[in-house]
Amino acid sequence: MKRTIEIAENAGACYGVERALRLTREAKGDVRPVHTLGPLIHNPRVVAELEGDGVSVANSLDEAQTGTLILRSHGTAPQIIAEAKERGFNVVDATCPYVSKVQQHAKELADAGYAVVIIGEPKHAEVEGIRAWGGKAVVAVADEPSKLPETLPAKVGVVIQTTQSEKRVNAVLSCVRELADEVLVKETVCNATQVRQRAAAELASRVDAMVVIGGHNSGNTHRLYEVCKPLCPATYHIESTDELDPVAFKAVEHVGITAGASTPASQIEEVKRYLENL
Numbered sequence: 261m262k263r264t265i266e267i268a269e270n271a272g273a274c275y276g277v278e279r280a281l282r283l284t285r286e287a288k289g290d291v292r293p294v295h296t297l298g299p300l301i302h303n304p305r306v307v308a309e310l311e312g313d314g315v316s317v318a319n320s321l322d323e324a325q326t327g328t329l330i331l332r333s334h335g336t337a338p339q340i341i342a343e344a345k346e347r348g349f350n351v352v353d354a355t356c357p358y359v360s361k362v363q364q365h366a367k368e369l370a371d372a373g374y375a376v377v378i379i380g381e382p383k384h385a386e387v388e389g390i391r392a393w394g395g396k397a398v399v400a401v402a403d404e405p406s407k408l409p410e411t412l413p414a415k416v417g418v419v420i421q422t423t424q425s426e427k428r429v430n431a432v433l434s435c436v437r438e439l440a441d442e443v444l445v446k447e448t449v450c451n452a453t454q455v456r457q458r459a460a461a462e463l464a465s466r467v468d469a470m471v472v473i474g475g476h477n478s479g480n481t482h483r484l485y486e487v488c489k490p491l492c493p494a495t496y497h498i499e500s501t502d503e504l505d506p507v508a509f510k511a512v513e514h515v516g517i518t519a520g521a522s523t524p525a526s527q528i529e530e531v532k533r534y535l536e537n538l
């Protein structure tokens with residue numbers, strides 16, 4: 261049986277992740293040892309490959325001690341960057357430029373006297389970084405209206421986590437507008453997530469089975485799975501081909517593939533080849 265395998269448009273690594281991987285590869289020749297501050301991306305296979313190439317994960321400056329320190333695409337608090345430089349680390353900033361923009365907006369709004377509201381997931385690393393850039397001016401972090409405080413200062417500046425959906429942003433924003441007199445919104449959403457979801461949904465609606473590739477710890481990969489599953493019940497979230505059951509694909513004629521924003525093209529190709537040779 262001839263099996264058709266189709267890859268969704270925009271599947272896989274986004275601009276910020278590609279850039280972080282490139283900067284890390286380039287940094288391998290820098291001052292040794294080379295560390296990333298926290299896992300570089302939410303893709304355990306890539307993190308393990310980097311480890312094999314001599315780029316280890318340090319969860320704090322104390323753990324890294326010396327050498328080159330790569331700051332991941334989600335961004336880092338300014339205090340940690342300053343301390344790393346002070347301690348003599350060779351700092352490579354792989355913060356995604358879209359995330360840097362949110363951080364700068366948070367700082368500028370704070371400097372201009374605005375109380376800052378961050379629309380985003382409170383415990384997400386990117387949001388924790390933005391919060392640190394906004395400092396004491398940050399009065400709320402919310403990804404739904406119920407997480408906002410009952411009152412807000414009169415003058416509020418809003419920044420948005422890059423991966424928030426339009427629906428969530430609008431819901432929180434309309435509440436902020438009711439609570440504050442003056443609201444200045446900085447549009448900081450990156451469309452990488454929406455673009456992937458839209459293309460994955462389109463493909464999932466017309467294939468017999470769908471494979472979603474990405475770390476089990478990757479939030480945006482989970483969301484891709486959630487988008488595809490109702491449209492194509494035979495949807496599988498995998499990190500590698502070991503998790504695919506060949507029997508389940510024997511009679512499948514048309515397979516769709518998509519992948520999260522932290523999945524490199526090589527992992528997509530590997531799955532495609534595997535399915536072709538079944």
Ligand code: SF4
Pocket residue numbers: 274275276277333356357358359422423450451452453521
């Ligand atoms: S999803 Fe967007 S903001 Fe986040 S790393 Fe990728 S390109 Fe940057």
